[in-house]
Amino acid sequence: MTDFAPLDRRGLLAASAALAAAPAFARAAAKRVDPNFPKGFLWGAATAGHQVEGNNTASDTWFLENQQPTVFAEPSGDACNNLELWATDLDIVKDLGLTSYRFSVEWARIEPEKGLFSQAMLDHYKRIVEGCHARGLAPLVTFNHFTAPRWFSAQGGWTAADAPQLFARYCDKVARAIGADIAMAMTLNEPNILLILKGILPPPVWDMQRATVAKAAERLGVAKFVSANVAGPEDVEALQAGLQAGHKAARAAIKAVRGDLPVGFTLSVVDEQAAGKNSLRDKVRAEAYGAWLEIAKDDDFIGVQNYERAVWNDKGRLPAPEGADRNWSGTEVWAPSLAGAVRYAHSVAGVPVLVSEHGVGTDDDTLRARFIPAALEGLKRVMDEGVPVLGYVHWSLLDNFEWIFGYKPHFGLCSVDRTTFARTPKPSARVLGGIARRNAV
Ligand code: FCB
Numbered sequence: 001m002t003d004f005a006p007l008d009r010r011g012l013l014a015a016s017a018a019l020a021a022a023p024a025f026a027r028a029a030a031k032r033v034d035p036n037f038p039k040g041f042l043w044g045a046a047t048a049g050h051q052v053e054g055n056n057t058a059s060d061t062w063f064l065e066n067q068q069p070t071v072f073a074e075p076s077g078d079a080c081n082n083l084e085l086w087a088t089d090l091d092i093v094k095d096l097g098l099t100s101y102r103f104s105v106e107w108a109r110i111e112p113e114k115g116l117f118s119q120a121m122l123d124h125y126k127r128i129v130e131g132c133h134a135r136g137l138a139p140l141v142t143f144n145h146f147t148a149p150r151w152f153s154a155q156g157g158w159t160a161a162d163a164p165q166l167f168a169r170y171c172d173k174v175a176r177a178i179g180a181d182i183a184m185a186m187t188l189n190e191p192n193i194l195l196i197l198k199g200i201l202p203p204p205v206w207d208m209q210r211a212t213v214a215k216a217a218e219r220l221g222v223a224k225f226v227s228a229n230v231a232g233p234e235d236v237e238a239l240q241a242g243l244q245a246g247h248k249a250a251r252a253a254i255k256a257v258r259g260d261l262p263v264g265f266t267l268s269v270v271d272e273q274a275a276g277k278n279s280l281r282d283k284v285r286a287e288a289y290g291a292w293l294e295i296a297k298d299d300d301f302i303g304v305q306n307y308e309r310a311v312w313n314d315k316g317r318l319p320a321p322e323g324a325d326r327n328w329s330g331t332e333v334w335a336p337s338l339a340g341a342v343r344y345a346h347s348v349a350g351v352p353v354l355v356s357e358h359g360v361g362t363d364d365d366t367l368r369a370r371f372i373p374a375a376l377e378g379l380k381r382v383m384d385e386g387v388p389v390l391g392y393v394h395w396s397l398l399d400n401f402e403w404i405f406g407y408k409p410h411f412g413l414c415s416v417d418r419t420t421f422a423r424t425p426k427p428s429a430r431v432l433g434g435i436a437r438r439n440a441v
Pocket of ligand 1: 048189190193357403
């Protein structure tokens with residue numbers, strides 16, 4: 001790895017504390033990593049329905065975007081028009097040299113009204129799965145990537161008593177439609193995201209989230225509107241319980257359709273590091289990941305999604321070292337964080353890991369182009385330590401709708417013209433594609 005930001009004293013202390021905690025890593029770090037990935041390792045790019053498809057009008061998120069007040073910077077609108085252009089996107093994934101494609105099925109399209117299932121939309125996703133096979137891509141399918149039908153969130157979302165059973169019913173339909181032909185199933189995307197954001201989003205943003213869902217409930221004349229990634233802090237605990245039961249019910253429903261399909265969920269994992277004595281690190285880990293990593297023990301794999309690290313002393317999170325690389329929002333990006341997150345998740349869950357998201361939101365594509373190989377070198381090192389990693393899926397294939405931040409953050413391997421929807425691969429896309437073709441970093 002050649003791209004470490006220069007560390008100041010504080011950063012050095014943090015880094016050496018992390019190394020002391022992982023002596024095997026420290027020893028391995030001295031050696032050049034074996035650049036070759038195992039045969040069959042999956043190389044992919046990810047999208048998510050609401051972020052790319054456009055006009056997801058029956059979803060909870062669409063409803064929240066198109067009102068005042070709203071926490072959303074702008075509405076998703078046409079997004080990347082992937083509902084029509086999905087085949088173009090599959091062509092790009094293939095042409096880059098990747099071997100898998102992660103996408104999500106939009107529950108709001110499959111079940112736009114409670115109990116009303118759309119065969120035409122199930123067929124739509126079936127065509128995407130077939131399109132993957134026609135191009136030699138392994139379809140990696142997320143059954144729920146944050147968004148739910150509006151009716152679901154209007155009855156309390158994941159906090160409602162029948163939420164797990166309703167989700168399982170939808171998963172059964174999707175599994176019957178496409179389960180036989182997909183490579184891996186992810187029930188939920190980052191069900192722990194609000195636990196992570198708890199300490200990151202400033203109080204005014206939480207206030208705005210609360211105001212947003214309160215307004216939605218008022219518009220619909222319902223008691224409570226709760227969505228998976230937009231909620232008031234007081235709903236987070238009940239949301240977690242519902243999501244946990246939801247995952248288990250979904251896993252059972254999918255397995256009942258196809259028992260040998262690998263099923264898991266994806267977890268947002270910050271590379272938490274300890275600095276000094278009595279670091280808060282383990283407490284943070286227990287809160288943000290503890291319950292989910294326990295649940296993952298019964299899954300076939302765990303999806304790890306990493307974007308950053310956090311260094312904790314006994315008082316709180318330390319600022320990034322001076323000169324660190326930063327993303328669009330000013331947050332530090334540190335390439336070895338991927339390896340740290342993967343090692344940790346596996347050490348607790350004990351199941352194979354799929355890197356289901358990793359990337360950087362930046363307008364500086366040279367940063368992305370440096371970041372990808374540096375992070376992959378670290379990932380390979382962790383694999384050489386014995387951690388089973390099934391594949392690496394980059395977030396994202398396209399510059400897309402980044403939730404409350406709208407279209408400002410650019411995570412894509414491809415830029416997207418917001419008027420013509422033309423996609424243009426960036427140089428970093430070729431970097432990842434080259435690694436995938438060589439199956440070596
Ligand atoms: C993750 C989400 C994904 C995307 C990236 C940047 O938290 O799973 O949809 O927004 O962050």
